[in-house]
Amino acid sequence: MSLNVESPVVSTAPAPQPLRLIDDTGHAVTDNAGDFVLPDPGTLLGLYRQMVVARRFDVQVTALTRQGRLATYPSALGQEACEIAAVASLDPGDWLFPTYRDSIALLTRGVKPEHILASFRGEWHSGYDQYEHRIAPQATPLATQALHAVGLATASKLKQDSTVALTLLGDGATSEGDAHEALNFAAVWQAPVVFVVQNNQFAISVPLDKQMRCRTIADKAIGYGMPGFYVDGNDVAAMYAVTSAAVDRARTGGGPTLVEGLTYRMEAHTNSDDPSRYRAAGDVDVWRRRDPIERLDTYLVSIGALSDQERAGIRDEAEDLAAATRECMMLPVRVDPLELFDHVYADPRAALAEQRAFLAAELAEHAALAGQPPATPSAPTTPSSSTTPAGAHA
Amino acid sequence: MSLNVESPVVSTAPAPQPLRLIDDTGHAVTDNAGDFVLPDPGTLLGLYRQMVVARRFDVQVTALTRQGRLATYPSALGQEACEIAAVASLDPGDWLFPTYRDSIALLTRGVKPEHILASFRGEWHSGYDQYEHRIAPQATPLATQALHAVGLATASKLKQDSTVALTLLGDGATSEGDAHEALNFAAVWQAPVVFVVQNNQFAISVPLDKQMRCRTIADKAIGYGMPGFYVDGNDVAAMYAVTSAAVDRARTGGGPTLVEGLTYRMEAHTNSDDPSRYRAAGDVDVWRRRDPIERLDTYLVSIGALSDQERAGIRDEAEDLAAATRECMMLPVRVDPLELFDHVYADPRAALAEQRAFLAAELAEHAALAGQPPATPSAPTTPSSSTTPAGAHA
Amino acid sequence: MTLQSTISPVVARPPAALTMAAALNAAIHDSMRDDPTVVLFGEDVGPLGGVFRVTDGLYAEFGETRVSDSPLAESGIVGTAIGMAIYGLRPVVEMQFDAFSYPAFEQIVSHLAKMRNRTRGRISLPIVIRIPYAGDIGGVEHHSDSSEAYWSATPGLTVVSPSNPADAYSMLREAIASDDPVIFMEPKSRYWMKEVLSLPVQTTPMNTAVVLREGTDVTLIAYGPTVKTALATAELATAEGLSIEVIDLRSLSPFDDATVGASLRKTSRAAVVHEAAQFGGYGAEVAARLTERNFFHLAAPILRITGFDIPYPSPKLEEYFLPTPDRILAALGTWEWS
Amino acid sequence: MTLQSTISPVVARPPAALTMAAALNAAIHDSMRDDPTVVLFGEDVGPLGGVFRVTDGLYAEFGETRVSDSPLAESGIVGTAIGMAIYGLRPVVEMQFDAFSYPAFEQIVSHLAKMRNRTRGRISLPIVIRIPYAGDIGGVEHHSDSSEAYWSATPGLTVVSPSNPADAYSMLREAIASDDPVIFMEPKSRYWMKEVLSLPVQTTPMNTAVVLREGTDVTLIAYGPTVKTALATAELATAEGLSIEVIDLRSLSPFDDATVGASLRKTSRAAVVHEAAQFGGYGAEVAARLTERNFFHLAAPILRITGFDIPYPSPKLEEYFLPTPDRILAALGTWEWS
Numbered sequence A, B: 001m002s003l004n005v006e007s008p009v010v011s012t013a014p015a016p017q018p019l020r021l022i023d024d025t026g027h028a029v030t031d032n033a034g035d036f037v038l039p040d041p042g043t044l045l046g047l048y049r050q051m052v053v054a055r056r057f058d059v060q061v062t063a064l065t066r067q068g069r070l071a072t073y074p075s076a077l078g079q080e081a082c083e084i085a086a087v088a089s090l091d092p093g094d095w096l097f098p099t100y101r102d103s104i105a106l107l108t109r110g111v112k113p114e115h116i117l118a119s120f121r122g123e124w125h126s127g128y129d130q131y132e133h134r135i136a137p138q139a140t141p142l143a144t145q146a147l148h149a150v151g152l153a154t155a156s157k158l159k160q161d162s163t164v165a166l167t168l169l170g171d172g173a174t175s176e177g178d179a180h181e182a183l184n185f186a187a188v189w190q191a192p193v194v195f196v197v198q199n200n201q202f203a204i205s206v207p208l209d210k211q212m213r214c215r216t217i218a219d220k221a222i223g224y225g226m227p228g229f230y231v232d233g234n235d236v237a238a239m240y241a242v243t244s245a246a247v248d249r250a251r252t253g254g255g256p257t258l259v260e261g262l263t264y265r266m267e268a269h270t271n272s273d274d275p276s277r278y279r280a281a282g283d284v285d286v287w288r289r290r291d292p293i294e295r296l297d298t299y300l301v302s303i304g305a306l307s308d309q310e311r312a313g314i315r316d317e318a319e320d321l322a323a324a325t326r327e328c329m330m331l332p333v334r335v336d337p338l339e340l341f342d343h344v345y346a347d348p349r350a351a352l353a354e355q356r357a358f359l360a361a362e363l364a365e366h367a368a369l370a371g372q373p374p375a376t377p378s379a380p381t382t383p384s385s386s387t388t389p390a391g392a393h394a
Numbered sequence C, D: 001m002t003l004q005s006t007i008s009p010v011v012a013r014p015p016a017a018l019t020m021a022a023a024l025n026a027a028i029h030d031s032m033r034d035d036p037t038v039v040l041f042g043e044d045v046g047p048l049g050g051v052f053r054v055t056d057g058l059y060a061e062f063g064e065t066r067v068s069d070s071p072l073a074e075s076g077i078v079g080t081a082i083g084m085a086i087y088g089l090r091p092v093v094e095m096q097f098d099a100f101s102y103p104a105f106e107q108i109v110s111h112l113a114k115m116r117n118r119t120r121g122r123i124s125l126p127i128v129i130r131i132p133y134a135g136d137i138g139g140v141e142h143h144s145d146s147s148e149a150y151w152s153a154t155p156g157l158t159v160v161s162p163s164n165p166a167d168a169y170s171m172l173r174e175a176i177a178s179d180d181p182v183i184f185m186e187p188k189s190r191y192w193m194k195e196v197l198s199l200p201v202q203t204t205p206m207n208t209a210v211v212l213r214e215g216t217d218v219t220l221i222a223y224g225p226t227v228k229t230a231l232a233t234a235e236l237a238t239a240e241g242l243s244i245e246v247i248d249l250r251s252l253s254p255f256d257d258a259t260v261g262a263s264l265r266k267t268s269r270a271a272v273v274h275e276a277a278q279f280g281g282y283g284a285e286v287a288a289r290l291t292e293r294n295f296f297h298l299a300a301p302i303l304r305i306t307g308f309d310i311p312y313p314s315p316k317l318e319e320y321f322l323p324t325p326d327r328i329l330a331a332l333g334t335w336e337w338s
């Protein structure tokens, strides 16, 4: 008797086709769209604009990193459809839980370039106001942020708020225990949370088939009792349709959803990576032909929703942003060494005050030795008070 | 548009019926047996004997624990079909990775009562020879042992051996990150390992519906790309048929399998638990009528494979074992305090030798004060040498 | 049910003999009553009331919205608590036993401890992680660990441990009210210790050490489960004409240099007692910092009387492992007394 | 491919300038060549050769059976390594950065460290966990942690850290050959340090400390990344007429009391230098035990010159955090010198 016959899943079964609304060549398709429908042209044009701007930003920052202006930068080149669709499906009061890779999602949500890049430039770990933007710090320890998203969503539910949380994850991160715990907690608590896995097919150098053996990441949803969608992650129309529906579902009490966007990491993992060691240039070319921006451009042109003039306007906007980004990355980094001690505890500690005084004295002495005026006396920043953080109850 | 329509799984769908071969009333059934067939009567009689003996042991140990002879004992009363089927499907060279709950699995694999109970009696953490029996220490940190099983199975595969590993897990343990990582590693590495989840519907006080939301634990297999089976865990015939097939499949290069046995924890979690706080006595009664031993007894009698005399013989055997267990649990515990230092490192440490000498002196002094002869001078046990452990290459 | 405020007037309860477990229970209860943002979850903390019954009755009183059994996953518990705290709740979570906090290690060290720092003070995580710790209750393996060295070596965490019911109540209330994440270490062997208390009781602030018994010859520093041992030692020592001052640290991080240093400068000799292994244990920090700051007041090296440098042993062997008054007195006897 | 022995004759390679990364690579290579039970796996250790290229070329040479990229899960990596070791393999695994070892904490503390003890010596776990640690490479958050205090406080683990290419080779070979689990801490900032070596090289045993530079006034104790700092300090100090003896601990657990104690008794003053935060850091154990054992030889308290008690900072701030020769000399200057 063969177990394969009996088994509910044959691991070698081919994966289904990913859900899509616009194909690689820029044509609207319905062959694998479920009952999702194309967003209206205005929405698509908005997504197009955001993708173009985001890509320009991403390319600019990669270039600046190569020039040594940033310590590191994980590019999302090629993944714009996933990033922008995820953000676009959120209301302003919703929360985003991104990773290191998702800088363009932050940009799209309105975070200023210099605040996004503060961390990659080495100024501070997270450089934006998390409550103002309702964006958690970009997470590096993989999959950990998914649990935070579930917790926040659960708190929103307990308070009977309508806030939804959306978290971005990589394909590799789904192997971590925390990804499993997050999906399971979300399902059991029916938390208003959406998991968007950007399956860019690599975890640094490790390809997907060394990461998992199921057909799609979306299949994993079955094991948690939640809906899972396998989507063409380079089709922003499909990604947007699915993530928006998932966000709505979460908001209206329907619980969590897992969305997989099948995409590709066009750049190296970060500037310090060398992809030639683990993948052929030809593979990248295949995916270049599936470019998310190109195909939407073709489609929008074909329905008359994008003129050359509009495109030029968008490109100008993107160039302006790139120029502004360049400019602020050329400014010298300013850090205050004494700030090191300011945000460790809410409740001030004598030992830290001592250490702060020690460093202040050392700095003063160095300045004196160097014949410089002593550093501006910097009063200890008042530790954040115990009032509830603004926006916590949004 | 409703996500539920699109979703590959509707979380509220009823669970399928568990796979079974003998029903609650002791009748052979084929309505939900897949293409599994009843094991032959001789095999079933053997399983019957082992279940009866194991239960008698379990009841005896629970009684001894109530009398204070053991520090704790997690009973497997009601779960004999899962425990015995799992062990019976293994070859002597295979490895078992059990939990604290699986003492009767150890018993069935030939471990002596006093060696099983050494840990629960407080003598030493694990009281049997792991290499002799090919049984890892009973694991308490939940789901951790599943990874060990996957690693051992992978090593067997790398060495082109035929050794299979089988690990037992509880339903609650499946929520831990380690359970996820173990299933995923096993699938990716196609390790010859079998996961047997004893779904006894409780994790201490927490019922299954607060643990997960998918229909069955077996469904989780889909997310790993491995076969999963949902089995009546009180039907030893079905459990044995499925786990044996899974072990064969693993041995012949077919990779891992997840088997869920639906059963019930008839006793408290351990002697220090009070189940009246979280479940109704009536619930237990429902499951008493699904008793795994009763139903097999009925079936074996119905096919003429079990006579009153045979049954009596088996019961005598069980009583003998219970008596022997009682006896050795009445013997005083003997520990050697200086052994504390013997098994911490293979490479002896000066600091531990000092601490050992300190304790030896303290013991001698106490003995002198108490007017007793000094404790037998006990030479430091030679640390295990660096030779490969016996059985490691089985 | 929503998280509406249901503040009831604080009425002092009549004096009653309370166990530490009951005092902890009352502290959670009163915090939940007074602050609707306090929520409680973890393994078996709901209808069962926790394996040590510390959360007994809270599920019945506050309901599913505020008290819930979570799925069985410690990283999940701490990780979701972090998300809840970002949204303005004050979660109190339980790790069932010390060793079962280890799966949550990454969430605790990389996020809980660092979130305020990472976000330049923007995000506070007012979370309490209750951890029943240490041994001496005949627990089988993995049930008697002392993990305080891991937490106290982690900047960003506050680590405290009460040794008696009054402190248990007062310190847990303070921990829940704190805007910093607090690792609240409950000495299992003291859960059943009784004290007559009239709640609510407020003892000295959570971050201060307390001199429990005055003495002139030696400062004996203990916390959690070993406070009882230290007091017994002091009692025994009087027969030998040795006057021991006993300090209950209460707070492991921060360390109360002022109180402990003052005692040490008075006695000029000190020893620290804990259950955990010695090598790299919390006592190393106590000895190192006290020596740094008070070297010229010391008549003898600071001693550490601790568990051996081995894994916590099985029940029948723990008596040989744990520091006893005899062992402490013997250690003090190794000093040269002039 | 099976795990057949393919032992090739050991030929000394001609002297060459080797980085520490290359020396580590050679050590793994030679161990794998000589012992067919050695296997290597982890995140990106295969075709990529690891993010620091420490495993470069090993996949090509030994193939998929012995070198493999694992799924991305650290608990899974350590947990499966344990299973493999039970079956007789000697796994060498990598945690990509220090902070990413934390998900494996439970497997390391509850199993790896305790398995021999739990099984009364029956099961050995000859596993090496390689952890690139510490900072000073401009890494963003979570990439510069120093976790040695956690591991060295855990009985059952051996914890070592080389500071130079020769030790890196010799100690890693010894670690792989050891029947005890070894946490092998590789100072990231030293990966590119070069030394002319002719491999195979065998330095003093892994569990011993080494006096790298003799001196008479002060014993400066360092390990891993701070050895360089200590040597630079000693160099600078000569100008001030101060003679510093520098000790490279090499082994954090066990601690070489004999070598360090002898130096301290000679100089009567000591300081320990590490990157990790001070409170509860490894230096506390160094200071506490040396003081306990050598109190009456000490002219001054043992000092700790370490990172501040804060999370490791961002790249542009790390220069203010890390102990420098200046800071060390300033600290030594706070002693009263008679």
Ligand SMILES: Cc1ncc(C[n+]2csc(CCOP(=O)(O)OP(=O)(O)O)c2C)c(N)n1
Residues within 6 Å of the ligand: A101, A140, A141, A142, A169, A170, A171, A172, A173, A174, A200, A202, A203, A204, A265, A269, D043, D072, D096, D100, D103
């Ligand atoms: C817990 C943890 N382990 C390891 C790493 C190191 N690391 C950083 S990114 C990465 C690969 C992640 O791959 P994936 O999740 O697919 O995301 P992608 O980078 O492709 O967006 C690894 C291994 C980490 N950040 N956290």
Ligand SMILES: Cc1ncc(C[n+]2csc(CCOP(=O)(O)OP(=O)(O)O)c2C)c(N)n1
Residues within 6 Å of the ligand: B101, B140, B141, B142, B169, B170, B171, B172, B173, B174, B200, B202, B203, B204, B265, B269, C043, C072, C096, C100, C103
């Ligand atoms: C990592 C970890 N967390 C918590 C515990 C405490 N604990 C022991 S048994 C148990 C319930 C386990 O339930 P399940 O996995 O269903 O197994 P069962 O006891 O029902 O056989 C818990 C929470 C533990 N042993 N390990």
Ligand SMILES: [Mg+2]
Residues within 6 Å of the ligand: A170, A171, A172, A198, A199, A200, A201, A202, A203, A204
């Ligand atoms: Mg990826």
Ligand SMILES: [Mg+2]
Residues within 6 Å of the ligand: B170, B171, B172, B198, B199, B200, B201, B202, B203, B204
């Ligand atoms: Mg269970």
